[in-house]
Amino acid sequence: xxxxxxxxxxxxxxxxxxxxxxxxxxxxxxxxxxxxxxxxxxxxxxxxxxxxxxxxxxxxxxxxxxxxxxxxxxxxxxxxxxxxxxxxxxxxxxxxxxxxxxxxxxxxxxxxxxxxxxxxxxxxxxxxxxxxxxxxxxxxxxxxxxxxxxxxxxxxxxxxxxxxxxxxxxxxxxxxxxxxxxxxxxxxxxxxxxxxxxxx
Numbered sequence: 001x002x003x004x005x006x007x008x009x010x011x012x013x014x015x016x017x018x019x020x021x022x023x024x025x026x027x028x029x030x031x032x033x034x035x036x037x038x039x040x041x042x043x044x045x046x047x048x049x050x051x052x053x054x055x056x057x058x059x060x061x062x063x064x065x066x067x068x069x070x071x072x073x074x075x076x077x078x079x080x081x082x083x084x085x086x087x088x089x090x091x092x093x094x095x096x097x098x099x100x101x102x103x104x105x106x107x108x109x110x111x112x113x114x115x116x117x118x119x120x121x122x123x124x125x126x127x128x129x130x131x132x133x134x135x136x137x138x139x140x141x142x143x144x145x146x147x148x149x150x151x152x153x154x155x156x157x158x159x160x161x162x163x164x165x166x167x168x169x170x171x172x173x174x175x176x177x178x179x180x181x182x183x184x185x186x187x188x189x190x191x192x193x194x195x196x197x198x199x200x
Contacts, residue, residue, distance in 0.1 A: 008174055010114040012161045015197040016106055020158045021096050023143035029089040031141065042085050049074050109199055112157060114171060116178050119147070121155065132178040140187045160195040 030039070052074060060067035100106050105125060113120040119130045136148035147155040162168045168191050175184055 008116050008170070010112075010167065010171055010174070012112040012114070012157070013197045013199045014110045014112060014158065014161050015108070016100065016110075016156070016158070018097060018100065020144070020156065020160075021100055022093060023141075023158065024146075024156050025089055025093040025096060027141040027144060027146065029092060031139075039085070042081055045081055046078065049078055109197065111199065112161075114174055116174055133180070135179065135183060137183045137185065138175060138179060139185045140189065142187075142189050142192075159189075159191060160193050161197060162191055163194060163196050165191045 053071060056067055056070045060070065105123065108123050108125070111120075111122045113122070118132065119135075121128045121130070130149065134149070136150050138148065139146045143159055145157040145159070147157060149155065159168065162171070172186060172188070175186065
């Protein structure tokens with residue numbers, strides 16, 4: 001849920017889900033153009049393998065042993081390429097999922113209060129106030145914002161927690177006015193999915 005006022009203050013309630021964890025891991029692993037380019041040969045390979053399988057089914061109908069061999073080799077090739085392509089994501093996701101399931105604080109409802117003075121993150125257990133100049137950097141991705149307190153400590157703000165595109169733009173405007181330009185990496189993606197959390 002979002003509350004906002006005319007003084008440039010926004011309040012978001014965030015209760016992390018495993019889908020948020022998956023979106024975060026995808027953003028981290030496939031964040032660069034080079035990582036996305038590497039996906040192209042993989043999908044081309046899948047297309048070639050699919051066509052080859054169809055051709056083999058007609059070509060080797062009278063030689064089932066050869067057909068089994070060809071299909072087996074193609075599937076092994078796809079498996080090896082899949083491991084190299086998705087292993088980094090899988091390792092990161094399993095590690096963060098394990099932390100998510102073990103930590104009650106991660107699964108607890110959190111309140112993000114955004115103003116031009118600071119970012120305040122609070123829960124039932126604690127409250128933290130972060131001045132904008134103290135942040136290491138902020139990155140925008142299609143499904144979330146990553147707020148770096150340091151190069152190793154990251155806060156995740158899922159975009160689904162915004163109720164509208166207008167509220168998202170208001171948040172961006174606060175960042176543009178309060179965070180140093182070199183620390184800010186905004187992409188201005190449109191809000192494609194909204195599912196705000198609500199505080200009891």
